[in-house]
Amino acid sequence: MVFLIWVIGVLSVASLLLREAIRLARVAFGASVVQQSSCRELVREVSHALALTRRVRLMRNSHASVLGTWGTLRPRVLLPRESESWSNERMRVVLGHELAHVKRNDWLIQIIAETSRAIYWFNPLFWIACTQLRRESEHACDDAAMNRGGSLAIDGPTYAGHVLDLARTLKHSGQPASAALAMASISNLERRLIAMLNPSLNRRITGKKTVVIVALLALGLTLPLAAMQSSESVQTQVSEPVLIAAAVTPPQPPTATLAAQVVTPPSTLSINPSMEATGQISGKVYDPTKALVPGVQVGITRQSTGSTIRTFTNESGSFAFPSLPPGTYSMKVSLNGFKDSLASAIEVRQGQEVQVEVNLRVGGPAVAVDITASSVNGCDGLIGTIKTDGTRFTAADCPLPGSFPERRTPPQRSVVQPDDILIVSSSPFPAVQVQPQPVGRRPPIRVGGDLQGGTLTYHPNPAYPAEARLAGIQGFVVLDAAINEDGTVRSVGVVDSSNSIFENPSIDVVRKWIFKPTLLNKEPTATTATITLNYSLAVTR
Numbered sequence: 001m002v003f004l005i006w007v008i009g010v011l012s013v014a015s016l017l018l019r020e021a022i023r024l025a026r027v028a029f030g031a032s033v034v035q036q037s038s039c040r041e042l043v044r045e046v047s048h049a050l051a052l053t054r055r056v057r058l059m060r061n062s063h064a065s066v067l068g069t070w071g072t073l074r075p076r077v078l079l080p081r082e083s084e085s086w087s088n089e090r091m092r093v094v095l096g097h098e099l100a101h102v103k104r105n106d107w108l109i110q111i112i113a114e115t116s117r118a119i120y121w122f123n124p125l126f127w128i129a130c131t132q133l134r135r136e137s138e139h140a141c142d143d144a145a146m147n148r149g150g151s152l153a154i155d156g157p158t159y160a161g162h163v164l165d166l167a168r169t170l171k172h173s174g175q176p177a178s179a180a181l182a183m184a185s186i187s188n189l190e191r192r193l194i195a196m197l198n199p200s201l202n203r204r205i206t207g208k209k210t211v212v213i214v215a216l217l218a219l220g221l222t223l224p225l226a227a228m229q230s231s232e233s234v235q236t237q238v239s240e241p242v243l244i245a246a247a248v249t250p251p252q253p254p255t256a257t258l259a260a261q262v263v264t265p266p267s268t269l270s271i272n273p274s275m276e277a278t279g280q281i282s283g284k285v286y287d288p289t290k291a292l293v294p295g296v297q298v299g300i301t302r303q304s305t306g307s308t309i310r311t312f313t314n315e316s317g318s319f320a321f322p323s324l325p326p327g328t329y330s331m332k333v334s335l336n337g338f339k340d341s342l343a344s345a346i347e348v349r350q351g352q353e354v355q356v357e358v359n360l361r362v363g364g365p366a367v368a369v370d371i372t373a374s375s376v377n378g379c380d381g382l383i384g385t386i387k388t389d390g391t392r393f394t395a396a397d398c399p400l401p402g403s404f405p406e407r408r409t410p411p412q413r414s415v416v417q418p419d420d421i422l423i424v425s426s427s428p429f430p431a432v433q434v435q436p437q438p439v440g441r442r443p444p445i446r447v448g449g450d451l452q453g454g455t456l457t458y459h460p461n462p463a464y465p466a467e468a469r470l471a472g473i474q475g476f477v478v479l480d481a482a483i484n485e486d487g488t489v490r491s492v493g494v495v496d497s498s499n500s501i502f503e504n505p506s507i508d509v510v511r512k513w514i515f516k517p518t519l520l521n522k523e524p525t526a527t528t529a530t531i532t533l534n535y536s537l538a539v540t541r
Contacts, residue, residue, distance in 0.1 A: 006122070013118040024070065031061040031078055039091065046095045050144065052103045060084070065170050067094065075102040082169055093154060093162045096145035103144070106137045139195060146196070157297070157310055160196040163189075164295045164312065165336065193312055279348035282320040283356035283424070285313050285333060289521055291448025292317025293360060296335045300346075303328045317447070326350050331421055337451035339363035343421035357422040362520060364483060364527040365454050368534065373464035375472055375537040448521045454529075457487070458514040462505040464535060472537060475499045477506040479531040485524035487515040495530070506533045 034040070043058055056075050065080040077098045083091070101107065113133050117126040146159050167189055285296045298319045299310040304327055313319045326349055333341040338360040346354055467473075475498030482490040492507045510531055517524045 009121040010118055013121045017114050017118065024068070027061050027064050027066050028059070028076065028078065030063060031059040034058040034060050034079065038088070042088070042091055042095055043099075046092065046099050050096075050099055050103050052099055054102065056099060056102055067098075067166065067170055069098045069101045070107050071102075072105055072108045075107070077102075080170060089154075089158075090162050090165075093145060093159060094166070096154075097141045100141035100144035101137065104137065104140065106141070110134060110137070135191070138192060142192060142196060156196045156198070160193050160312070161297065163196070164193065168295060190314060197310055197312075278323045279326055279350060280320065280322050280324060280353045281329065281331070281346060281348060281356065282318070282353060283358060283421075284317050285319070285358040285360065286317065287338075287360050287448040287520060288362060288525065289448055289523075291446045291521060293335065293449035294447060296333060296358075296360075296449070298358075299332050299334075300324075300329045301332075303330060303345075315447070324348050331356070333358045333360070333421065335360060335449065337363060337454075338449075341420050343419050343423070346423065347426070349426070351428055352426050353428070354426045355424045357424050359420070359422070360449070361420070362451065362518065362525055362527045364481075364518070364529040365456065365515070366530045366532075367456055367459075368532045369459065369461060370534045370536065371461050371464055372536050372538055373469055375469065450519075450521050452519040453516045454518040454527060455516045456513065456529075457516050458512075460509055460512060462509040462533065464537075465501050465505055468499070468501050468535065469537065473499055473501065474536050475502055476535065477502045477533045479506060479510055479533070481510055481513070481529045481531055483515050483518070483527050483529055485517060485526050487517045489513050489515075490526075502533070502535055 039058055043056060047053075047056065054073075054075060056077055058077050058079065060079040060081065060083060062081050065082060066078055067080050067083075069075065069077050077095070079094075083094075086094075110130075110133065113126075113130045117130050120126045142159070142163075146154055146156060281300060283298075285293045285298070287293050292313075294313050294315045294317055296313045296317075296319075297310060298313065299308055300321055301308045302325070309321065311319055311321065327347075329346045329348060331341075331343040331346060339362070341358050341360060343356065346356070348354055468475075477497040478495040480493045480495050482492075484490050489511050492510050494503050494507070497503050510533075515529065518527045519525070
């Protein structure tokens with residue numbers, strides 16, 4: 001009877017691993033080898049940096065959003081369909097992480113661990129070990145990807161931003177959990193992000209000498225203990241099962257309250273651990289629909305020193321910066337697709353908690369269009385053409401040379417953005433109390449921040465003004481366009497221009513442009529766009 005129960009358990013756990021292997025095989029069967037030379041060059045570049053000698057095949061399935069690595073002798077890296085539009089930096093980040101798995105033989109080790117768990121399914125230690133093994137392998141590959149030298153090096157906040165965007169994009173992709181190693185897995189994402197943003201962590205790879213010393217120490221400790229346990233087994237046959245059962249009791253999973261807390265890593269603020277009189281900044285981030293937004297980067301800067309620390313909002317849209325020295329701080333909140341939110345002066349006092357509320361605003365696309373025309377020598381080539389006022393060009397309209405101002409390039413404008421982060425309250429720390437666990441199910445949290453679309457789909461270019469061509473005038477116009485929920489342009493205003501001769505033709509044409517509707521949480525929303533039109537003349541010979 002006991003043997004039958006064991007067999008049923010083995011088959012049940014093995015069937016889960018087999019199911020993931022079948023799912024991976026389906027995705028891999030529909031994938032094709034990536035042929036782009038730029039991707040192959042990146043693979044060679046990252047492999048050289050990691051001292052990886054095995055040849056890795058890069059594959060992509062155009063019908064699946066799956067990112068993962070599998071194989072040992074003939075390793076494969078499977079890219080999602082979205083990778084076709086990735087930048088070189090993101091591709092380098094992904095390859096650095098995935099090829100680190102190949103270098104460490106993580107896939108083979110994980111398969112052995114999963115097989116052992118299927119055999120010893122009744123022992124909770126094997127379940128804990130498999131979970132911890134997968135977490136540690138992801139942390140190790142994150143460190144390896146960030147620890148590359150030379151031009152391949154990448155800082156923690158940039159790497160964390162890429163991982164967070166990947167997790168957001170591939171959240172519902174249905175990744176094969178056990179058959180492949182997935183970089184964008186969200187099961188341990190919060191701990192990984194905290195580790196990425198901690199500059200004090202030692203990310204150096206453990207040397208072979210250190211591994212051998214640790215293994216010998218482990219054997220030196222475990223062998224005497226095993227001998228002692230064997231000699232005492234005859235005398236403690238009754239009490240031993242109780243002790244073993246207590247030793248292998250798996251830890252309770254963290255509650256939802258603990259999972260929602262953000263632990264800010266130490267940074268360059270030089271906070272003295274012995275300092276008891278400190279303050280705190282905490283808050284929540286909302287989108288325009290008042291839905292809470294996870295994964296938003298929040299940074300604060302101490303004005304007296306200029307040092308900065310950063311964190312991300314958790315799954316409930318909350319963030320916290322504990323143990324801050326008293327002083328004045330500025331805050332910047334950033335998320336792709338939204339305008340930055342700022343606060344220039346947040347006063348933190350001893351024993352006080354400052355609570356803020358951040359309401360993100362949708363940031364429209366920035367579009368740049370080049371309009372090129374051939375230069376004209378004399379008025380003959382313009383007679384009969386249409387001027388900017390709608391009339392035809394005649395010989396009497398020929399301006400004298402030098403009557404128009406010279407061209408200037410678009411300046412680097414420094415726009416002073418007003419503070420838009422709301423300080424809700426500043427109050428003493430609440431007394432430490434044991435919060436009772438709520439009875440029944442807690443109300444769901446409405447999560448937002450899902451922004452899509454906003455790209456330009458129809459954009460006829462304006463005609464180069466005839467007067468400007470004759471006078472050899474080149475320049476630019478910067479416009480601010482308000483876009484309706486259906487993607488049409490509602491209004492256009494001039495932000496800057498090098499010459500007023502370009503303004504009216506640019507405004508008239510931009511009013512006809514059409515954008516793909518911007519969707520916020522699957523609903524259309526109005527937005528704005530910054531449009532730069534560059535006018536230049538080609539020299540005719």
